Structure formats: structure tokens, C-alpha cells
Amino acid sequence: MDSIDHFEELSKAIAKTIEEHIARSKNSAGWPQELKHPVLRVDAFLEDQGPDHDQDTTPSRPLQVASSTIDLAPIFRARSTQRATDQEPRGETSARSSGDESEPGSPRRRGVGKLRVANTQSFEEDVTEHQRQIATDTRNFPKRRKIASDKFVFRPSTLDKLIIGIWEQLHGTLDLNPQIISEQYNMTLPVSSSTPVINEDTAVEIRGAGPALQTDAFHRMNTLCRKVTQASRVCRSIEIVVQAKWIELFEDKVQTSIAAAPHISKTKHHKQAFVEACQDFGWSEKELRNKIAIWRGYREVKDAAGWVALVFAGMGIYRFCKYRVEFTKEAMKRLQNLRTRFEVAADTLQPHWRQLLSIIGESSRLQYAGHPHDWVVSEDGAQPVLLRSTYLEREPFFEFEQLEESIIDEREWRGEDPRWVPQSSAVVRANGNSTYVCAVCDQTQSDEPALNSCYCFPNLFGCVKRRPPPVQIYRTNKGQNNGLLALAPFERGAGIGEFVGLITKGVRHVDVMDSATATTNYQIWQGRQGNFTRFINHSCKANAQFSQFTWLDTQHVVLVSKGIEAGVEISVDYGDRYWAGLDKSCLCGESCCRYRRAHR
Numbered sequence: 161m162d163s164i165d166h167f168e169e170l171s172k173a174i175a176k177t178i179e180e181h182i183a184r185s186k187n188s189a190g191w192p193q194e195l196k197h198p199v200l201r202v203d204a205f206l207e208d209q210g211p212d213h214d215q216d217t218t219p220s221r222p223l224q225v226a227s228s229t230i231d232l233a234p235i236f237r238a239r240s241t242q243r244a245t246d247q248e249p250r251g252e253t254s255a256r257s258s259g260d261e262s263e264p265g266s267p268r269r270r271g272v273g274k275l276r277v278a279n280t281q282s283f284e285e286d287v288t289e290h291q292r293q294i295a296t297d298t299r300n301f302p303k304r305r306k307i308a309s310d311k312f313v314f315r316p317s318t319l320d321k322l323i324i325g326i327w328e329q330l331h332g333t334l335d336l337n338p339q340i341i342s343e344q345y346n347m348t349l350p351v352s353s354s355t356p357v358i359n360e361d362t363a364v365e366i367r368g369a370g371p372a373l374q375t376d377a378f379h380r381m382n383t384l385c386r387k388v389t390q391a392s393r394v395c396r397s398i399e400i401v402v403q404a405k406w407i408e409l410f411e412d413k414v415q416t417s418i419a420a421a422p423h424i425s426k427t428k429h430h431k432q433a434f435v436e437a438c439q440d441f442g443w444s445e446k447e448l449r450n451k452i453a454i455w456r457g458y459r460e461v462k463d464a465a466g467w468v469a470l471v472f473a474g475m476g477i478y479r480f481c482k483y484r485v486e487f488t489k490e491a492m493k494r495l496q497n498l499r500t501r502f503e504v505a506a507d508t509l510q511p512h513w514r515q516l517l518s519i520i521g522e523s524s525r526l527q528y529a530g531h532p533h534d535w536v537v538s539e540d541g542a543q544p545v546l547l548r549s550t551y552l553e554r555e556p557f558f559e560f561e562q563l564e565e566s567i568i569d570e571r572e573w574r575g576e577d578p579r580w581v582p583q584s585s586a587v588v589r590a591n592g593n594s595t596y597v598c599a600v601c602d603q604t605q606s607d608e609p610a611l612n613s614c615y616c617f618p619n620l621f622g623c624v625k626r627r628p629p630p631v632q633i634y635r636t637n638k639g640q641n642n643g644l645l646a647l648a649p650f651e652r653g654a655g656i657g658e659f660v661g662l663i664t665k666g667v668r669h670v671d672v673m674d675s676a677t678a679t680t681n682y683q684i685w686q687g688r689q690g691n692f693t694r695f696i697n698h699s700c701k702a703n704a705q706f707s708q709f710t711w712l713d714t715q716h717v718v719l720v721s722k723g724i725e726a727g728v729e730i731s732v733d734y735g736d737r738y739w740a741g742l743d744k745s746c747l748c749g750e751s752c753c754r755y756r757r758a759h760r
């Protein structure tokens with residue numbers, strides 16, 4: 161408590177003295193005037209210089225004793241107004257001064273964060289210090305909102321629904337490992353084959369029992385329910401696969417008998433095989449005919465999008481095949497183009513899935529190993545390629561390690577995490593009486609499910625096990641090399657993922673994320689390590705943004721959707737600071753593009 165008070169007192173005293181000094185001093189002419197919101201950051205450290213500071217000894221770790229950010233904007237503004245009044249002939253407005261975005265005579269536009277609309281002047285400025293530095297959006301997160309029903313709303317077709325359903329199953333938590341079925345069998349029958357896991361008597365007993373026993377029963381039931389659900393999903397996948405395979409064998413059989421007896425009509429051969437099947441199934445002809453109509457659909461989907469589509473289609477495929485409204489050439493072409501993309505996701509996220517195919521004698525060998533984002537796919541169905549290979553031409557030694565969480569650059573931060581943002585409640589917490597409070601929703605944050613009440617980004621923070629979101633790295637056709645595709649829709653305000661990489665500082669002239677707490681500037685560099693957020697391109701009409709979010713007193717940068725449809729590229733606005741003075745032209749292709757070279 162004491163040390164925090166001292167820290168704050170000293171910080172305040174230093175800030176006050178410096179502020180007074182700058183206000184008094186007339187000598188700020190050499191300071192850069194192009195800063196949009198100048199602040200002076202002062203950090204004070206206490207350290208041991210040792211008896212002989214010339215000697216090459218390892219210094220002891222410095223202790224930070226004060227930190228303050230002094231807002232220079234009012235002083236700069238006052239001085240530039242003064243200068244403008246001194247220099248401008250009477251009658252001209254100061255709105256023309258450098259850095260002002262408004263047209264002469266128009267009201268001043270108040271920019272917010274990096275999303276300020278730049279005029280060509282500010283784009284041309286050479287601020288090489290900041291080139292290629294992406295910043296977070298300082299505005300609030302995009303808010304979830306309902307779409308007004310009287311307006312035109314995009315309604316997914318049954319094909320869209322089928323495809324989205326497959327992507328969601330692929331990225332979902334259901335494990336399609338056939339072993340689950342045998343595990344389930346062992347689990348329900350160990351005591352005696354007639355004893356159910358929970359019978360009515362036990363349930364009554366448990367209701368009267370203490371909380372510990374009840375919790376145990378609840379936990380067991382959760383596990384049982386999960387396993388049964390998974391087992392039945394596995395069975396459903398096997399069912400569809402087997403039915404599609406049956407159609408293949410049925411048609412083979414008809415062809416073989418036609419070849420053996422060509423003098424008999426094709427219809428007759430067909431009928432013979434059909435009747436034989438009815439006998440084996442024990443079904444009426446009508447029953448089998450109705451079923452075959454749907455099974456044929458499964459087989460056509462399999463021919464286009466592969467077995468993978470059947471395994472992960474879930475319930476949606478039944479509807480798709482029953483009504484057959486979208487069994488068009490275009491639809492089948494679309495499915496064909498998705499085949500290898502589905503396989504990349506399935507092999508990397510659910511590597512057991514091919515074992516299901518052994519039941520119909522298909523190969524169960526995986527084709528795509530590693531992390532789902534180690535692969536770059538194409539929208540035109542071309543063979544996926546390894547991520548590394550897409551950079552070798554420009555960077556022969558390119559390597560990229562997929563990270564779950566950011567790592568701290570020890571050389572720069574010596575064991576500190578610059579993202580630490582102690583709240584005032586941290587003081588009380590030190591006494592063991594307080595909790596972490598979310599700055600956005602004001603609710604308690606905790607990794608313990610029972611204690612957590614903050615659901616700002618429920619898929620990213622808390623007790624959840626993060627899973628790769630439904631996105632793929634793909635080859636763009638606009639000349640930006642790779643980009644990121646949304647496979648399923650992301651509603652406005654949803655967190656897609658965290659921008660993770662190496663937490664460092666001092667990186668210049670390469671793409672890097674600039675971020676800062678109230679006291680410390682830091683950078684997140686994804687040059688060699690990171691996650692899928694590394695592959696997000698800029699668009700002047702972005703459908704996502706990077707925002708800061710604090711979880712358990714540590715700042716994170718989160719990719720937040722502004723409302724993204726399935727199948728579109730995910731983009732963010734890198735901002736003026738990134739593009740200023742950069743010898744590159746924006747290829748976003750939007751009519752509102754602000755950084756196209758032809759504009760200059």
C-alpha cells in the first residue's frame with residue numbers, strides 16, 4: 161500500500177515539475193509539430209550504480225519508482241495558435257494549418273483514434289519512425305446489434321447453411337474419434353450390465369446427500385452426457401458415409417450385371433438389385449426408394465466435396481439432400497472448390513476423422529499435418545500449400561511458429577510484462593479482499609467459472625480452452641500474397657482472436673503492432689511467431705478492428721468483428737500512421753480507398 165502511494169506521489173511531483181517547466185520555457189520550437197496528440201512519457205528507475213560503475217559487472221535489476229504521461233496537447237495547441245496568429249495575414253482561418261483535416265471554411269472534423277480520415281497531406285508526411293506500425297482502435301468495441309427486419313438481410317441458402325454447418329462442426333468441440341463409441345460402451349457397463357449409471361434410487365439418495373456428492377453426480381452426468389452426444393454424432397457420421405457408399409456399390413452391382421447379361425434391359429437389372437437389397441434390409445420397396453433418394457444426394461455431395469463433407473455435415477445435409485433445391489452445377493462446383501480446404505481443417509483439427517472411413521475400406525492416411533494455419537488454401541480449389549513456401553521467394557529463411565499466447569522478449573523486458581495494468585483494486589487485492597474488475601462491463605473477472613461474471617469475449621478469456629476460430633489463410637487474388645478468410649459468420653462485437661506474438665519494443669521498418677498502457681509503450685511483433693492475426697490485410701472499408709482489452713490486469717489486443725459474413729476476407733484498417741510515407745500502394749480495391757498510389 162505504502163509503496164504504491166509513494167509511486168503515485170513521486171509520479172505526480174515529477175509530472176507537475178516538468179509540466180511547469182515546459183509551460184514556462186519558450187524553447188520548444190525544435191519539437192516535432194506533426195504529432196497528433198503529443199504526450200511526454202517519463203519513467204524513473206532506482207538502481208544501484210555500484211562502487212565502480214566503469215567495471216563491466218551485471219547491474220542489479222532497476223526498480224521503477226515513478227511513471228507519468230504528461231499531456232502536451234494543450235501547450236502545443238496554444239503555441240501553434242500563437243504562431244498562426246503571428247504569421248497569418250488577417251482574415252485567413254487557422255483551419256488551413258498543417259495536419260488539419262477539414263476543408264477551408266468547413267467545421268473542424270474531430271478524428272477518433274487512428275481511424276481519422278486523412279487528407280493527402282498527412283498521408284505524404286514522412287514519419288519514418290512510425291512507418292508500418294499498426295495501432296489498436298481506441299474507440300469502443302463494435303456493439304452487438306440486431307439487424308432491422310424491414311431492410312434487406314442476407315439470408316443464407318441451404319447450400320450456404322450446409323457449408324457453414326460443415327465449417328462449424330470442423331471447428332467445434334465434438335470429437336469425431338471412433339474410439340469414443342467403445343469408451344462409451346465400457347463406461348456404461350462396468351458395474352453390471354443391468355445397473356444404469358444413475359438410477360432413480362441413487363438420484364433420490366444423491367438429492368438428500370451433501371453438496372460434495374451432488375457435485376460429483378453432476379460432474380459424472382456431464383461427462384456421460386458429453387460422451388453419449390459425441391458417440392451419437394460419430395454414429396451419425398458413419399451412417400451417412402455408409403449410405404453414400406451403399407449407393408456406389410449398388411450402382412457398381414447394376415453395372416456388373418448389365419455387363420454379364422447385356423441382353424436383359426437396364427431397368428430389369430436395376431430392379432433385381434433393388435429387390436435383393438429390400439430383402440436384406442427387411443424394408444418395403446417404397447421405404448427403400450425414399451431412403452435411396454436422399455442417399456443419392458449424400459453420394460453427390462461426396463463426389464463433389466469428398467468424404468470429409470459427409471463426416472462433418474451434421475443434420476444440415478439431410479435437409480439439403482431431401483429437398484434437392486440447390487443441386488445445381490454451380491453448387492457442385494462450389495463444393496468441389498471447398499474439398500481440399502475442408503480436408504486441411506479436418507486433418508489438422510480432428511485428425512481421427514479418417515479412421516471413420518476405414519469402415520468403408522477408404523484410406524485413413526492423413527494428408528495435411530501440423531497446425532491448421534500452417535497451410536495456405538485457395539478459393540479456386542487449388543492444392544493447399546505450406547505457409548512457408550509462400551514466402552520463400554522473398555524470404556528464403558522464412559519460418560513461422562504458431563503461438564497460443566504471446567511471449568515476452570526477455571532481452572527487452574527482463575522478466576517484466578509491459579502489458580500489466582494494475583487497477584486501483586489491485587491495492588485491495590494485495591490484502592486478499594478484492595477481485596479483478598472488467599473495465600468494459602464492470603463485472604468480476606476470474607479464470608474460475610464459479611467466480612467469473614465477465615463475458616466480454618467468452619471464447620477468448622476465462623476458463624475456456626481456446627480453439628482456432630473458423631478462419632483459413634488463403635492466397636488473395638489482389639496481389640497482397642496471403643490473407644485471412646472467415647469460414648463462418650462472426651457477429652458484430654464478437655472477438656475473433658487475440659493478436660499474439662513477441663512482446664517487445666524498438667522494432668522499426670517492419671510491420672508491427674504498437675500498443676501502450678498508461679505508463680508503458682510496447683510492441684507485438686509477429687515476424688517469426690504469432691497466430692492467424694498475422695495474415696490480416698488492410699482494407700479502407702474494414703470489417704474488423706484491433707481493440708485493447710484487459711483481462712486479469714493484463715492488456716491484450718483483440719481482433720473484434722464489425723459484422724462479418726461467411727466466406728469473405730477479414731480485414732482491418734491499419735491506419736494513417738502505418739501508411740504515412742510508405743512506398744506502397746493500397747490494394748484493397750474499395751471505392752473509398754485512401755492509400756492508392758494513383759491518388760497521390
Ligand SMILES: C[S@@+](CC[C@H](N)C(=O)[O-])C[C@H]1O[C@@H](n2cnc3c(N)ncnc32)[C@H](O)[C@@H]1O
Nearest residue numbers: 640641642694695696697698699745746747748
Ligand atoms: C500483416 S501482413 C498481412 C499478410 C500479408 N498479406 C502476407 O501475405 O503476409 C501486412 C502486409 O500485407 C500487405 N498488405 C496488407 N494489406 C494490404 C493492402 N491493402 N494493400 C497492399 N498490401 C497490403 C503488405 O505487404 C503488408 O506489409
